[in-house]
Amino acid sequence: MNENLLLQYNQGISKVKPIFKNGCIIYKNNNNLFDGTTIQDILFFINNLHNKYNRLNVPISFELGEITFKDKLTYIFLEIICFILIKNYRHKVYVNFKVNKIIVTNGISSSPLLLLGSGRKEHIEKFIKKYEFDIYHHHYRRVLTPEDMKNEKLSIIMDDSVYFLNFFDIDSQCIDEISEVIIELIGNVSEHTFSNCLIDIDIAPNYTKQDEEGTFYGINLVIVNFSECLFNSLIKERFSPKSSFDYERYKKVKVAYTIHKDYFGDNYTEDDFFNIVAFQHKISGNINKNITGGTGLTKLICSLEKRSDAHNCYLISGERALWFLHELLEYNQDNWIGFNKEKDFLHHPPDSDVVNYDMIFMPGTAYNLNFVMKRRY
Amino acid sequence: MSNLIFINVDKSITGLAGYDYGKKIYEDQVKGKVDLSKELTITFPNNIQRIASSFIQGFFEDIVEHIGLSGVEQLIKLEVSNEHLKNSIYNNLY
Structure with missing residues (x-):
């Protein structure tokens, strides 16, 4: 879907420093509100990693903590970013968060992001399928x-x-x-x-x-x-x-x-x-x-x-x-x-x-x- | 030249959408087959319950170019599954 354009057009310096632990790169979020600023920072973070460690497709773990997504588009963007990392860059991706749901982000309950907690291969494959098609x-x-x-x-x-x-x-x-x-x-x-x-x-x-x-x-x-x-x-x-x-x-x-x-x-x-x-x-x-x-x-x-x-x-x-x-x-x-x-x-x-x-x-x-x-x- | 047209589309669909599709249906089923200077009745099948404005734009573009919006009002009679749909088609053109 040309999703890679999103990465290409959003270059900058991430405020979050990568943590290397057990062969995995961790993005640790410290903000309760997950909004466009967080999405921007994650895009910068990924670009920084790719620029510094070219072709190193190590697992990436997003530890987001307790968050409130600002709106539906914000968590959809996080899904898109994970999809790019998995499908186009072959990274194994973990996403862990505890969400405070509001009415406009009620749909997070059906988000394929929920499949990325374990890092299990079959869950990641299911993520790709659910990302592209889901009626449930x-x-x-x-x-x-x-x-x-x-x-x-x-x-x-x-x-x-x-x-x-x-x-x-x-x-x-x-x-x-x-x-x-x-x-x-x-x-x-x-x-x-x-x-x-x-x-x-x-x-x-x-x-x-x-x-x-x-x-x-x-x-x-x-x-x-x-x-x-x-x-x-x-x-x-x-x-x-x-x-x-x-x-x-x-x-x-x-x-x-x-x-x-x-x-x-x-x-x-x-x-x-x-x-x-x-x-x-x-x-x-x-x-x-x-x-x-x-x-x-x-x-x-x-x-x-x-x-x-x-x-x-x-x-x-x-x-x-x-x-x-x-x-x-x-x-x-x-x-x-x-x-x-x-x-x-x-x-x-x-x-x-x-x-x-x-x-x-x-x-x-x-x-x-x-x-x-x-x-x- | 008979000035009655029965639009033929897939019987399993209930709506019509898309500028290109509207244009294609017009070109395949209406263009050159009717006299636009006379009263024309266009019948959409009863399975069609809703028509998106993009389809209407594509379908009616050539007609409006030939006879104008006033000509559509005077000469084009629509037979559709319900009155609401008929009004929405005319409203989309103005």
């Missing part, structure tokens, strides 16, 4: 190849996600919406990057809300692809300085750029602008889609606006993150979304909380999303 109980996981996303196969994947969600007492219209969001995000990967796509869904039962009676499901969703093509690459190319358009909405984006560029700096960058452009209704990075295109990501926003409960939904691509803050997820009457209180994309930058640097450089695109669904019964 509250967990759905697949790594899709470009071949898996061709022609009618996307329709079959959409059916799969519907069948999975149908196991829970979720309203059928909600299921249709979520499965469409999933398939549009996967479809974007297949259309724009031609790379593999990892999808992981887990259902957290018995979710409660402070302001509403009843019981709810939390649907935690991660979609990741690794590629040299970033989330905004095509749209950025399409709006290159020399571009010109016949279509009114595209012309308006060009004008918006001239206004937004005055705000560009460390906190709001050109990449952020084009990430936001990709979410504009009827704006597509695909040159063949002028009239009908550019609605897939609109579906994501509309669904999150209705069903997201937390401030924990975002995408990362390259070195930037775009946060889907619930109160800012509204298209105005002309179908522009500004990610700002003014609800004005054309004249105002996004609110400062919406965009920021991510701790890692993400070669490709990764989404961390949570939906909250009321139980039917």
Whole structure:
């Protein structure tokens, strides 16, 4: 899946010094919160090891202690790192931790990471299998190849996600919406990057809300692809300085750029602008889609606006993150979304909380999303 | 030229998705077989319960290029498994 790009693009000096013990290299974590900073440090740690001890594929043990994963994407990244080490570098990998579960990381109970405690060969083989495919109980996981996303196969994947969600007492219209969001995000990967796509869904039962009676499901969703093509690459190319358009909405984006560029700096960058452009209704990075295109990501926003409960939904691509803050997820009457209180994309930058640097450089695109669904019964 | 089209897809699937697949189905089963200047009825089989916007984009792209969105509204009649699906197809085009 081009996972190695993750290592290649994240070079630096790890704060953790390797401990050599019984023929094994130990990474000892001392932080309770396991977040992007920890992932960055682990990537640095591995690169430092590989640079210093080239081709020495000794066992690596991650002793993480008692931790709380910040969100689902964080532990999925740890899975990806372990997969790279085992599959691509032939390391034997141990992972040991005691986890404090929160609702958005409930899926850790189904994570293949749990198989890496013993270092037993059959468990490591099972890790590889479960990393690539798992449908069990509250967990759905697949790594899709470009071949898996061709022609009618996307329709079959959409059916799969519907069948999975149908196991829970979720309203059928909600299921249709979520499965469409999933398939549009996967479809974007297949259309724009031609790379593999990892999808992981887990259902957290018995979710409660402070302001509403009843019981709810939390649907935690991660979609990741690794590629040299970033989330905004095509749209950025399409709006290159020399571009010109016949279509009114595209012309308006060009004008918006001239206004937004005055705000560009460390906190709001050109990449952020084009990430936001990709979410504009009827704006597509695909040159063949002028009239009908550019609605897939609109579906994501509309669904999150209705069903997201937390401030924990975002995408990362390259070195930037775009946060889907619930109160800012509204298209105005002309179908522009500004990610700002003014609800004005054309004249105002996004609110400062919406965009920021991510701790890692993400070669490709990764989404961390949570939906909250009321139980039917 | 008959202006009725019955879309034929795998009977075991309940949803349609993907821009390329939409385009392929249009090119294989609709393009050149109908007169887009007259009223056209397109029937999707009853097993299809949901259609993703990407499929709709691919399927309708050539039609919209020829007759515009207003032409779709006036001339294209859709026969689908339920009213909600029909509305969602039209909504996805605008």
